Amino acid sequence: MVSGTLRFPTIVVDGICLDLNRAPLIPGDTVKGPEKGARVVLTMPTFDGCDSVPARRFSELVQGAPQSWLCLAVSLDYAPIRKAWGEAAGWSTPAVEFGDFKEQFGVFVPRLGLLVPALFVIDASDCLLHCQVAHALDGSVNFEAARDVLLG
DSSP, X not given: OOOOOOOOOEEEETTEEEEOSSOOOOTTOBOOXXXXXXXXXEEOSOOTTOOOHHHHHHHHHHHTSSSOOEEEEEOSSXXXXXXXXXXXXXXXXXXXXXXXXXXXXXXXXXXXXXXXXXXXXXXXXXXXXXXXXOSBTTOOOOHHHHHHHHHO
8 A cells, every 4th residue: 555645855863864844846946035046055054163165165166157146055053153154165144034944945854943954056037956955964965066057
């Protein structure tokens, strides 16, 4: 017998699988927020101690792209830590409405109350071009795949 129950994707935290709050977006979906225009959105569980070098390399590459792209880093972390990480990495760290954000992007772990590592490339017409969600809380995103989408 096949169950008709929808299972949300999971993320591994200390060897335990936890459900995300909804299915992640897929390329072609329309995305609302954060900000407007062509943008890359990075979500992380925390920026405290997170290596900013790969994100810095990516933001430098984006600055040289023919189209103007925003690099936005979103976290539930303490604002001064988030801001310091963004400055080191060259990413903007906008304040977002987390209720709307978590429902829209599907990268929130309700049981832990945090966002998971994920990367979204969204064009100026709010169409999602690329999405990747890490499978483990201590995982990272692949900026190379997003770079290929941007430079297409």
